[in-house]
Amino acid sequence: MTHDGFLSSAGPLVTVIIPTRDRAELLPRAVASALGQTWTALEILIVDDGSVDDTAGVLAGFDDPRIRVLRRDTPGGVSAARNEAVRAARGDFLALLDSDDEWLPKKTERQLAYMTATGHAVSQTQEIWMRGDKRVNPTHIHKKPDGWFFEASLGMCLVSPSTTIFARGVIESAGFFDESLPACEDYDLWLRIMLTRPIGLLDEYQVVRHGGRGDQLSTLYIGQDLFRIRAMLGLLGRPETTAWHFACIEKELRRKTGIYAAGCLKRDRPEEAARVSAMVEAALEEARARQDGAGSGQAADWQATAAG
Secondary structure, eight states: OOHHHHTSTTOOOEEEEEEESSOTTTHHHHHHHHHTOSOOOEEEEEEEESOOSSHHHHHHTOOOTTEEEEEESSOOOHHHHHHHHHHHOOOSEEEEOOTTOEEOTTHHHHHHHHHHHHOOSEEEEEEEEEETTEEEOOOGGGSOOOBOOHHHHHHSOOOOGGGOEEEHHHHHHHTOOOTTOSSOHHHHHHHHHHTTOOBEEEEEEEEEEEEOOTTSHHHHSSOTHHHHHHHHHHHHTOTTOOHHHHHHHHHHHHHHHHHHHHHHHHTTOHHHHHHHHHHHHHHHHHHHHHHHHTOHHHHHHHHHHHHO
């Protein structure tokens, strides 16, 4: 599709997915930033994940036909909320927006134009960090990368949900968010996506990310290495995982397992340290056997493909 055709008034439709729970005071800012986009072909899908505050009243105050609300009586977590929205979405493209973040007005328009020009099926933007009313400059390691950065992403999550737009087929083929992970669910999904495709970067600051509150998952779950270990173990059994991917995963798995085990020993939990270390070694041994069974010639082909 041509650039002009892509940005025609007929489409594409972008579904904005906003999961929320008990953030009645923050939600209006996020929703208003979606409604204020210069790209108007939007469906704004808000998933109320069992809120007990005035979220329902806040949502009733929005009078825009582009807004749809899905209500869950029992909280299921952010992954379940996002997955429900993905399945209900009508859009050609999906855009994630956390209920405590906000977009700048041209975010969707600029990002779709970038994706048309580059052919990327998934992309992100740079983000402005705020702690309260103060802007915080991200360190250089938190600047968003572009393209194929699977190996770097094993060490830390390099994609922020609120910066992303992707074709709906991307998440359908990757397998949706893992609802068993209480945190690091985004880290897990981006790694699965990057097994087979690059993530483009619109190198513009189009998102304001608000942090520093106690209700954020990154704050609630201290010591998230165990969740990252679980995510990497899940990659070992995927058919898209090549010999090159395996080598990268094994290296980072051993590093993170060592960090986690050291933390357990420091807290007088030697049994947990031994349990996780044994689990990782067993998973690596099983995965290595599968890799060896594929044949050295195929492994060489895998490595050449990944390097290219």
